[in-house]
Amino acid sequence: MGDLYDSQRAMRAMRKAAMQRGVIAILDIGTSKIACLVLRFDGPETFRDADGIGSLAGQSSFRVIGAATTRSRGVKFGEVDAMQETERAIRTAVQAAQKMANVRVDHVIACISGGRPRSYGLDGAIDIENGLVGDGDIGRVMAACDVPDYGEERDVLHAQPVNFALDHRSGMADPRGQIGNQLTCDMHMLTVDSIALQNIFFCIKRCDLELAGIASSAYASGISSLVEDEQELGSACIDLGGGSTGISVFMKKHMIYADTVRMGGDHVTGDISMGLSVPMATAERIKTFYGGVVATGMDDREMIEIGGDTGDYEHDRRTVSRAELIGIMRPRVEEILEEVRVRLDAAGFEYLPSQQIVLTGGASQIPGLDGLASKILGQQVRLGRPLRVQGLPQAAIGPAFSGAVGLTLFAAHPQDEWWDFEIPAEKYPARSLKRAVKWFKDNW
Template identity: 40%
Template sequence: MSIFGGSSFGLPRTRPLSSKRAHVVSVLDIGTTKVVCIIARLTPRRESAVLPGRTHNVEVIGLGHQRSHGIKSGVIADLDAVENVVRLAVDAAERMAGLTVESLIVNVSAGRIGSDVYTATIDLGGQEVEAGDLRKVLIAAGQQSQGNDRAVLHSLPTGFSLDGERGIRDPLGMYGDVLGVDMHVVTAERAALRNLELCINRAHLTVEGVVATPYASGLAALVDDEVELGCAAIDMGGGMTTISVFAEGKLIHTDAIGIGGHHVTTDLARGLSTRIEDAERLKVVHGSAVANGADDREVVSVPPIGEDDRDQPTQVSKALLTRIISARIEETLEMLRDRIQKSGFSPVVGKRVVLTGGACQLTGMPEAARRILARNVRIGRPMGVSGLPAAAKGPAFSTAVGLTIYPQMADQETHAGQGGLFSPFGNGNSRFARMGQWLKESF
């Protein structure tokens, strides 16, 4: 399925899940430092106060991951290299699961992810809100987001209003003069999506759906109360750091900056005159985001650049290592703080921030984040799935796990195109799934 076929928004929409049937979902997380393929079996579950809105239990039955090649800050720079890594990751997952993958749900971090809220209103004339009114107001909001150079990844109604009174979750059947809706729309540049699709097609696979990385990582790393009360999930990847803000059970804002853990590694390689792989090892084994009083007394060995075995390692203090690392980490956290403040959602985030992604595992990262962000910070690991190997239970796999969760949450989205309202999601249980059914029956 082509990313640029189908609806006027140009993206394939994830297949709807039946709440009474089991499904097998294949996902692909393409990152700057690693590529992960997960094959998961989704089986129906009973409605529960734990993980509300989740209709299926997720069990991982296949997992493959490879070190990335050909990707820089989330952007595909070498199609051949990325294609080869994708093939290897998918093949490993297929062997573990004992089945063949044909289509995938993939994430996207590149393409300057945009996040906008569009508001639309229609006149009711004092009448009851009917399905047709919902259709009209959703189309009016959705059409504002259409552009030639950008494609819509997610279109989420975050709330309705009646006669200026906001906070109405389901206006169907209520009376008023003016019906309004706030629509959160996440977009990305079409060129980045074309390259993503091309890479996957070259591996003889098709794109089943596209999910913004911050949305996926938030689905995996946040707990129910955080999603409901308001929280920011910060995914610190190898080449990108993304932000997602959730409140009242919905994604309400996303953002991204082109800095990640690999930038810390290159800073070390330049500052200590060593190879990239040696700098990565120094960062993981000896690195810290905060200074320690004993750092001046500790010494680490830095291998030199070159193949001459006669070259001796350089001895440097751990304090120098920490200074190089902390400078980049502080810059990144200050940018995140300013982005959250500038977004206007700082009051919604409140004091709650969850760090996830591989780069957040650096020693001292929570302490540095608490100081600079001035918020309560915890490390978020992927939750809500079973069958994950021990090596894949860390923050580095949050995005991949979130992609397996996404299909059962996708019915919250509404996509409007030239042909009208598209709600191809839904298991029939959520409010928006029922709304979509009403619209389908009425029109």
């Protein structure tokens, strides 16, 4: 735990250094594509007058000056599968983005979409000593949270304080400076597989880049595609990616639950490939051009050439009707959505005041998906696109980039995490030198 705390703090220090330099890269390592955005931070005055409302949600203080996407290689289920290939793909994306930005980037904020994330809700309570909540008390109450045994092979990715309660008053965002006796804290902790995390660390390091932060891609998609009232009242963001589908539930502007379903658009492509016995590339093309989930009478008459290059005329001139294609795709999409439904039910999504569901990600572009999703997930379903950020090219504003755009917001305005607060002194090992140093600092 201490090790993780240190590495997360080191990443925060790196992020601060990158902010000072003014250039940071965003790397969305997905199963189907790798996107790299280069951000330049200049402060709000550079692009917009400082008077008036000024920066809205913090996104006016940066500008996207470079963007590149490349086909992902060596990634499966959002985890690194073949490291050399992934490294090459990252290099391609970073090089193209650097070329567009005409600036060298050294610091990268990445996201991880796989790694079997697991959510934990923690709570802790402390007695306030002098009746006034101070900075140290925030750290103490977080340290007092009862951390469950999440396993050897897992690492904490996010540990965000979601709610503070002081005596009988709950729902506080910032209890500092208030008077009370007992401070209670609710914390949301997300753990991922440490092997998956280490692999991404290692890949980025091999590209001569420094990792300045890492986030869950479900969380990043949520903060970019959910609008403010949805984040406040309760909603779920379903990021239908290539190899995995991320689920994040937001409430009171905090993520309270995240999970992934290890199925996505690539599995739909795989089904088409198997069902029609065509290569994956052809299947992907057929899916993109003709795919759908709701069949109509017209679709029986629309014939699709599926082709082939065997040289056998009968084989190479095969056709299928669009209804058949929909018949292959729909069960898999239904399966994914059913699985999402199961996860949301397990998380207790139905108890939220508002149950808005936002579909985003590349696979959410299947025609008719919102109709199918509303049958499975509930009535309040919409298709989401990421927030507009300055300088983002037209090619990168689609729903497939909600994770990357979310990371830019995460880079500009990271949420308070556990490691942003000081460790209380009693958590240090006894007779620690650090404790002596702290005593000196406090007393002189």
